[in-house]
Amino acid sequence: MRNVIIRGLVAFGVAVAALLAHAAHAEGMQADVHGLVVPEQLDAADRASALYIDRCASCHDHPQNNIPPRASLAYRSPEAIQYALAEGVMKPMAKDLRPDDIEALVVLLSGRKPRPLPDPMSAACKTPAAPLVVADQDWSNNGGSHTNTRFRDYGWLTADTAPRLRLAWSFGYPGGAGGPAVLGGDRVFLPAGFGFVLSLDAESGCVRWAFRRPGRVVRSLVIAGPTGGQAHPAVYFGDDLAWVTALDAVTGEQLWQVRVDDNVLSRITGSPSVHEGKVLVPLSSIEDPMTHVASHTCCTSRGGLVALDAGTGKILWKNLHITQALRDLPPEGPDAPSVRGPAGAATYVPLAIDERRGLVYASTAEEYGRFDAAGPYSVVAYEMATGKRRWAQQFLPVGAEREAACHAIGETDCRNVFSMGTAPLIHTFPDGRQLLLAGQKWGYVYAMDPDDGGRVIWRSKVAAGGDMGGVIYGLASDGERIYVPVSDVDAKESGRAGSLLALDPATGKTLWHRDGPVPQCSWTHEGCTAAQVAALSVVPGAVFGGYNDGWLRAFSTRDGAPLFSFDTARGYETVNGVPARGGQVSGYPVVIGRKALFVTSGASSVERPGNALLVFKAEQP
Numbered sequence: 001m002r003n004v005i006i007r008g009l010v011a012f013g014v015a016v017a018a019l020l021a022h023a024a025h026a027e028g029m030q031a032d033v034h035g036l037v038v039p040e041q042l043d044a045a046d047r048a049s050a051l052y053i054d055r056c057a058s059c060h061d062h063p064q065n066n067i068p069p070r071a072s073l074a075y076r077s078p079e080a081i082q083y084a085l086a087e088g089v090m091k092p093m094a095k096d097l098r099p100d101d102i103e104a105l106v107v108l109l110s111g112r113k114p115r116p117l118p119d120p121m122s123a124a125c126k127t128p129a130a131p132l133v134v135a136d137q138d139w140s141n142n143g144g145s146h147t148n149t150r151f152r153d154y155g156w157l158t159a160d161t162a163p164r165l166r167l168a169w170s171f172g173y174p175g176g177a178g179g180p181a182v183l184g185g186d187r188v189f190l191p192a193g194f195g196f197v198l199s200l201d202a203e204s205g206c207v208r209w210a211f212r213r214p215g216r217v218v219r220s221l222v223i224a225g226p227t228g229g230q231a232h233p234a235v236y237f238g239d240d241l242a243w244v245t246a247l248d249a250v251t252g253e254q255l256w257q258v259r260v261d262d263n264v265l266s267r268i269t270g271s272p273s274v275h276e277g278k279v280l281v282p283l284s285s286i287e288d289p290m291t292h293v294a295s296h297t298c299c300t301s302r303g304g305l306v307a308l309d310a311g312t313g314k315i316l317w318k319n320l321h322i323t324q325a326l327r328d329l330p331p332e333g334p335d336a337p338s339v340r341g342p343a344g345a346a347t348y349v350p351l352a353i354d355e356r357r358g359l360v361y362a363s364t365a366e367e368y369g370r371f372d373a374a375g376p377y378s379v380v381a382y383e384m385a386t387g388k389r390r391w392a393q394q395f396l397p398v399g400a401e402r403e404a405a406c407h408a409i410g411e412t413d414c415r416n417v418f419s420m421g422t423a424p425l426i427h428t429f430p431d432g433r434q435l436l437l438a439g440q441k442w443g444y445v446y447a448m449d450p451d452d453g454g455r456v457i458w459r460s461k462v463a464a465g466g467d468m469g470g471v472i473y474g475l476a477s478d479g480e481r482i483y484v485p486v487s488d489v490d491a492k493e494s495g496r497a498g499s500l501l502a503l504d505p506a507t508g509k510t511l512w513h514r515d516g517p518v519p520q521c522s523w524t525h526e527g528c529t530a531a532q533v534a535a536l537s538v539v540p541g542a543v544f545g546g547y548n549d550g551w552l553r554a555f556s557t558r559d560g561a562p563l564f565s566f567d568t569a570r571g572y573e574t575v576n577g578v579p580a581r582g583g584q585v586s587g588y589p590v591v592i593g594r595k596a597l598f599v600t601s602g603a604s605s606v607e608r609p610g611n612a613l614l615v616f617k618a619e620q621p
């Protein structure tokens with residue numbers, strides 16, 4: 001046993017850690033004194049720092065191959081880290097550690113205590129389910145459909161009924177909201193904390209099954225099928241270690257599980273799509289925030305797109321958006337780290353499926369270095385049958401335009417801002433012609449010709465732009481207009497953050513523009529903004545958006561007049577007995593069902609996370 005003893009040390013954090021490291025080093029890592037690994041009199045945080053240095057730093061502070069760098073562990077959930085140490089791959093490294101030491105390490109690495117494992121089946125349904133039938137029109141993934149228009153006309157929800165929406169019931173996601181609901185037949189499917197995926201009855205919220213993938217973070221799902229000889233429809237999802245899993249949607253049993261990328265920083269956050277027996281999965285990465293970590297040799301992970309056989313999980317084809325070979329650049333100075341690349345071009349939003357042309361489109365985010373590679377800042381089109389790249393359109397301004405943009409935004413590291421942050425949207429005109437649209441964090445919306453290699457037909461500047469948009473996550477279209485949510489979260493002028501526009505799809509001209517609302521965060525007065533960092537959804541006459549101040553708001557599609565608003569950021573009693581708290585309505589769109597609207601509050605929230613699924617119905621007049 002490696003023992004290090006330090007008596008009567010009254011210091012904390014890094015100082016202790018450094019001393020311990022020094023002591024351990026000085027004694028050749030094998031001092032065998034009085035059996036104390038770390039002094040008992042240290043408080044939990046100091047013990048954790050010391051334990052980290054003693055047991056973890058040799059690998060996680062010097063990451064190679066598949067060792068996740070320490071900074072990347074902060075993006076895992078506390079429950080996932082606890083699982084890794086107590087039961088999972090890191091169990092040998094945590095040998096002989098007490099539960100409170102493990103907990104202290106979890107807090108050190110993730111910033112939060114792990115929560116106790118709940119039992120979602122305590123709210124199990126008491127009545128048997130009807131056969132599950134998934135219809136084409138069901139809101140089956142986060143794009144709402146293959147075209148990402150996020151438009152639904154089920155009759156019950158319109159401009160007339162939107163003002164009469166009332167909260168019908170709420171459900172507490174166990175362990176936090178992983179992401180939004182998807183709908184299939186009479187059921188709701190949810191990704192929750194602790195690696196849970198749940199199936200609920202859409203009418204009552206009782207739980208049909210709970211599947212758990214311990215130690216993983218799951219954010220988005222797709223429900224489809226049955227395909228490829230399956231007995232029932234299936235739920236597919238990716239996770240933060242780039243595995244894709246298929247579950248039987250009726251029983252919750254696992255059908256298959258496949259790892260689709262072996263880069264330790266790759267992950268899957270966007271919801272997959274299913275088309276003609278293929279599961280199409282967008283590949284993303286956690287290396288983006290790591291680009292600012294000095295100890296990290298940046299960068300190697302690449303976004304891409306994987307097609308799997310829905311029946312077996314076999315990888316049919318895989319493309320990374322960047323195809324150039326990885327290479328090293330010399331460090332920029334004597335103390336600067338070496339640089340590797342090109343990397344980046346993550347896809348974290350849903351794909352668009354173009355059935356007419358047999359293509360799948362992916363929006364790609366920034367390059368992590370400065371290799372000026374092809375692939376990032378783009379919309380890329382691949383043939384669904386073969387995976388062959390058909391075309392790519394890059395939206396990175398060059399020369400003076402880029403310099404002016406970076407100057408205007410006032411960022412020293414001006415890269416992220418040119419990311420294509422929205423899912424591509426396929427708009428169909430009444431005469432059948434089509435346009436492909438995508439929004440950029442820089443504040444532009446682009447319209448492309450899908451029959452002409454993505455040639456840009458118009459571009460429209462709708463927002464100032466910034467790291468969190470500009471325009472991010474998702475436009476919407478009802479066939480008549482294109483609706484654009486504006487983030488501009490850092491804007492100083494009132495009314496800029498969270499503004500909303502309707503564009504003419506033929507020309508890109510603004511048909512109407514509505515200033516962002518006065519922000520009303522129930523939890524704070526400082527730094528509160530009403531930015532829209534979420535995709536829009538639209539029904540006949542009304543467009544719905546989620547806001548960073550925790551509100552859900554709906555506006556008239558005709559002129560932007562307000563129709564409905566609801567502050568989601570509060571506590572709820574729930575049908576499953578798990579107390580729920582709302583937060584920011586961010587990242588994801590509201591989900592339109594055949595009889596109800598499903599709103600997830602607190603997923604993907606930076607300042608105010610939560611775990612509330614809120615189900616709204618229209619009251620009779």
Ligand code: HEC
Pocket residue numbers: 051052055056057058059060066067068073080081084085088089090093094105215241
């Ligand atoms: C000998 C090298 C080594 C040491 C020491 C080490 N780790 Fe790891 N750690 C790894 C590797 C390699 C992986 C990736 C494992 C994989 O993906 O299969 C990993 C993965 C992890 C993960 C992610 C687990 C997951 O679910 O994929 C966590 C969390 C973690 N380590 C925490 C720690 C902590 C805390 C310590 C100290 C108590 C520690 N590690 C010590 C090498 C190490």
